[in-house]
Amino acid sequence: MRRDIREGVKKYMIDDIKPNYAALAKQYGCDYRTVKSAYHEALKGNTPKPKRKTSPSKLDPFKSIIDTKLSDHCTAKSIYHFIVKKGYTGSYSLVRDYCRGVKKEKIQKATVRMEYTPGLSAQVDWKEEMKLISSLGEAISFNIFLYVLPYSKKKFLTLTFDRKQDTLFKCLSDAFYHTGGVPEEIWFDNMKTVVDRSRTQFSKVQLNDRFYSFSKDAGFSPMVCRPFRPQTKGSVEALARTMDRLQVYNHEFYDSTDLIRIVDDLCEELNLEVSQSTDEIPDILWKYNEKEHLHSLKQDLLTPYFEDSIRRKVTKEAMVLFRKCRYSVDPRYIGKEVELDLSENEAHVHIYYNGERIRSHPLTTKKLNYNEKDLVQILKSDVMSHKEERDIQEHIAQSLKQYDLLEVSLDEQ
Missing domain, CATH: 1.10.10 (Arc Repressor Mutant, subunit A)
Structure with a gap:
């Protein structure tokens, strides 16, 4: 029986007036017999129905x-x-x-709602194995590294193609730079790059030795959540749920470089939106109340963690990704795994295959970086296979000139 009908007929019962069933049925959009039944039920009083006996469970x-x-x-x-x-x-x-x-x-x-202290803690997690399809129909699988300061809700997001320990270190270093310092402690879940053995009833958590060394050199205390306790990292868990906002870009981006830009833009947007939990804009709360409480990062202590060679797989465009920019190699290395290394003055990125240097590029912030020889070979192997090399080089010169003009106009916007 609907509650609004019951409440409606009770008014007539209190005034000792017999209701007009047809009029009330029209008012509530029901059969007149339903109104009549509700009225007689109200006259008798709402006597609770006897509870059904429940049989014992096998459990x-x-x-x-x-x-x-x-x-x-x-x-x-x-x-x-x-x-x-x-x-x-x-x-x-x-x-x-x-x-x-x-x-x-x-x-x-x-679970108890926690009050956070400025600069005390950060929370880390991954949004794992996301997949979006480019405008060209290419399915791209990726992960999002999530980092949040729970006091100000200042966030750092970055797209990665793996969740290796070296990738975690690089993401943490970038997060420290992005948020202006290092908190006292950082909360993680039981990810393999952090923990060798999870906490149980009989043993304490055992941190990975290399990760523990990194945390000491970076200047934070690693904190590991108990299993089945996602609320311990409530701020970053909430951030992970907002990654669903990337779904609207399905079929709306060109390639992985374009997708990286979309993730960077989302990070900026989230830091400028009013947080529901603090009713403040994260960037403002961080700038005026938290940034000064973070301690500075001693970057020289972390340098050894990034000196090991970085391995990348050459894409079908004959490019490798490094620091969100792409660098070309000869197309015969497509599908091969190469090693990347920075020069001593960090002005160039060197690319090696089986210990042999196959290409060296100036380190830039341009999204696409082509060596002219590589570009000739790429075009000869595909869309301009019927052209003479001189014609290809003229096409390249014109295309690079237009691309440089495009880069300048984008930077000025």
Whole structure:
């Protein structure tokens, strides 16, 4: 029975007036018999219906065992097979649903909204294995590195194509630069690049040795969340959910370089939007209340972590990606894995294959960097295979001139 109909007929009952069933039925958009039934029910009083007797669950005798095993972080599947050996005859889904309810209840009971201190902490996570399709129909799989200062909600996002430890170090270094310093502690989940062994009831978390050395040199204390406690990193978990905003760019970008720009733009937008939790703009709160509390990064201590060779796979465009810019190689290396290294003065990026230097480029901020010899070979192998080399070089000279003009106009905007 609808509540609005019940409330409507009660007014007539209080005034001891018999209602016009047809008029009320027209008012509430129902059959007159529904109104009549509600009126007579109100006259009798709302007597609660007797509760249906519930039969005991097959799970009841085993709930204490399940609770004990859940406290040891056992999975629902392993618990199911364990209690079957002890006489349980019910389904796995019954065990699974009960385990989910217990975990959810524990998380909700233990969760308290935290007040954050400026410069004290940051939270890190990955938005893993996202996939978007370019305007050319190419499916691009990628990850988003997420970093947030929970006091000001200042954010740093960057797109990566792997989640290796070297990539994590580079992303953290970029995040420190972007946010103006290093917090006292940084919260992570149990990612393999951070943790060798997760915390259990019987043992403490064991950090990866190389990661621990990096954290000491960078000047922060690594904090690792317990399993099944996503609320511990609530700020970065909320940030991960906003990555759904990238879905609108499906089929709307040209290539991975264009996608990197979109992610960078999203980061800037999020830092200028009013945060729902603080009712402040993150960039302003960070600039005036938090930035001064972050301690400066001693970049020279982190240099050894980035001196190891960087490996990249040559794309089908005969390009390699380095610091969000692309550099060309000869097309015969397409699909090969090459090594990248910076010159001593960091003015050039050198590209090696099997220990042999195959190309050297000036380090720039231009999105596309072609060596003329590579460009000739790329065009000869594809769209201009029927042309003479002299014609190809004239085409290249004209194209590069137009591209430089485009770069200048974009920088001026």
